[in-house]
Amino acid sequence: MVNDKEVDRGKRRFLLAATTAMGGVAAVGVAIPFVASMWPSARAKAAGAPVVVDVSKVEPGMQITVPWRGKPVWFLHRTPEMLSTLQLHNGRLRDPDSNDPQQPPYCKNPTRSIKPEYMVVVGICTHLGCVPSFVPQINPPGVPHPWEGGYHCPCHGSLYDLAARVFKDVPAPLNMVVPPHKYLSDKVIKVGEDA
Numbered sequence: 001m002v003n004d005k006e007v008d009r010g011k012r013r014f015l016l017a018a019t020t021a022m023g024g025v026a027a028v029g030v031a032i033p034f035v036a037s038m039w040p041s042a043r044a045k046a047a048g049a050p051v052v053v054d055v056s057k058v059e060p061g062m063q064i065t066v067p068w069r070g071k072p073v074w075f076l077h078r079t080p081e082m083l084s085t086l087q088l089h090n091g092r093l094r095d096p097d098s099n100d101p102q103q104p105p106y107c108k109n110p111t112r113s114i115k116p117e118y119m120v121v122v123g124i125c126t127h128l129g130c131v132p133s134f135v136p137q138i139n140p141p142g143v144p145h146p147w148e149g150g151y152h153c154p155c156h157g158s159l160y161d162l163a164a165r166v167f168k169d170v171p172a173p174l175n176m177v178v179p180p181h182k183y184l185s186d187k188v189i190k191v192g193e194d195a
Contacts, residue, residue, distance in 0.1 A: 050192030052184065055118060063134050065123065068191050072123040072131060073179060074164075075189065078116070082136070082162050085148035086110055094166045095175055102126075103178035104194055112163045112178055120181050120189060121164040123151075127172040130155035136162075151176075 051068045055075050058064050063076040087110065090096040098108050106114060113119050125132050132151035139147050144159070151160040158172035165175045180194040 050190050053189050053191065054187060055189060056187035060117075061136060066191070068122075068179065073191055074119070074121050074123040074134075076119040076121075076134075076162070078111075078119060078162060082149060083111065083116055086161060086163055088148055089146075089161060089167075092167055093161065094168050094173075096165060098165065098175060100174050102175045104180050106194070107178045110163065112165065112175070114181070114183060118189070119163060120178060120191065122177040122179055124176065125153040125155065125158050125172055126166065126174040126176060127153065127156055127158050127170075132158070132160060132176075 051066055051073070053064075053066050053075060055064070055077065058075060058077040060077050060079045061082065063074055065072045065074055067073070095102075096110075098112055103112055111119070112121070123131055130153050132153040135143055135147070135152050136149045137147075138149060139145050143152055148161070150162050151164065153159070153172065156171045158170040159167040160172070160176060161167070163175075164178070166172045179191050181189055181191045182193060182195045184190050
């Protein structure tokens with residue numbers, strides 16, 4: 001015959017172990033969603049991730065916009081004529097030699113680019129964060145003359161040339177920002193990483 005005290009002790013140990021195990025499973029079940037909510041989502045990770053852009057279909061004189069980190073990044077395929085205008089107005093620019101650190105060192109040149117024909121720039125005015133308009137025409141109505149093409153901010157009238165360098169006597173204090181970037185091939189650019 002089995003002793004009643006031994007049976008009770010065995011049941012107690014079993015119930016204690018089962019309750020402890022179930023409590024542990026419940027605690028893990030509650031903790032997993034809580035801890036997972038602290039990790040960035042795939043969308044948040046992608047928002048800060050580098051962006052790869054194929055510019056082979058961007059015609060000369062045309063510009064495309066690609067979002068990166070919640071900001072518009074412009075890819076302008078400059079024509080030889082556009083490039084020839086960059087030196088014409090250096091005396092009218094606030095920082096023609098790009099001495100302010102608005103670009104990586106490899107873009108501190110008159111075209112503010114790795115390859116002169118392709119400009120890569122964050123398309124945000126450095127005054128109050130508006131998005132300037134691309135105005136490639138020479139001397140269009142509504143833009144101060146002489147105008148060889150560039151960017152006009154509709155919010156407060158800041159003007160930039162075709163290398164995103166700011167003109168003097170406008171509200172914007174700095175040239176537009178050139179993001180870190182590199183060429184993966186002749187026509188494929190990766191924004192967000194450099195060599």
